[in-house]
Amino acid sequence: MILAVISQIPYGRVATYGQIAKLAGLAKHARLVGKVLSQLDEGTDLPWYRVINAQGKLSLNKLDAKGQNTQQLRLSQEGIFVNQGKVNLKQYQWDGWS
DNA sequence: ACTCTGACGGAAT
DNA sequence: GATTCCGCCAGAG
Numbered sequence: 481m482i483l484a485v486i487s488q489i490p491y492g493r494v495a496t497y498g499q500i501a502k503l504a505g506l507a508k509h510a511r512l513v514g515k516v517l518s519q520l521d522e523g524t525d526l527p528w529y530r531v532i533n534a535q536g537k538l539s540l541n542k543l544d545a546k547g548q549n550t551q552q553l554r555l556s557q558e559g560i561f562v563n564q565g566k567v568n569l570k571q572y573q574w575d576g577w578s
Numbered sequence: 579a580c581t582c583t584g585a586c587g588g589a590a591t
Numbered sequence: 592g593a594t595t596c597c598g599c600c601a602g603a604g
Contacts, residue, residue: 506600508598508599508600509599509600510599510600511599511600511601512599512600512601515600515601515602
């Protein structure tokens with residue numbers, strides 16, 4: 481389920497954990513969603529980087545050699561502006577409309 | 579069975 | 592905003 485929902489997040493949009501959970505049928509299991517994502521491997525096709533917490537903040541904030549973290553990088557590549565490790569949900573959050 | 583921990587959420591202060 | 596508290600699930604020890 482969870483993976484299915486995430487794979488449905490449209491380009492240039494982001495979704496929150498709770499949102500994913502709800503759409504997947506798991507109302508209060510936001511945490512489980514994060515759990516699942518943490519199990520994903522690097523070569524996954526899922527746009528996991530479009531998944532952020534309800535506060536618009538990126539999840540794993542681990543920096544790479546370039547001083548950037550993969551998530552922020554990939555997001556900006558899709559036109560999503562990330563400020564101070566945060567995203568304007570009002571502007572980018574996926575409505576679940578597609 | 580119990581305690582901790584974790585890519586979380588929401589409400590209250 | 593920043594903190595604090597509580598709820599919730601699953602895995603490890």
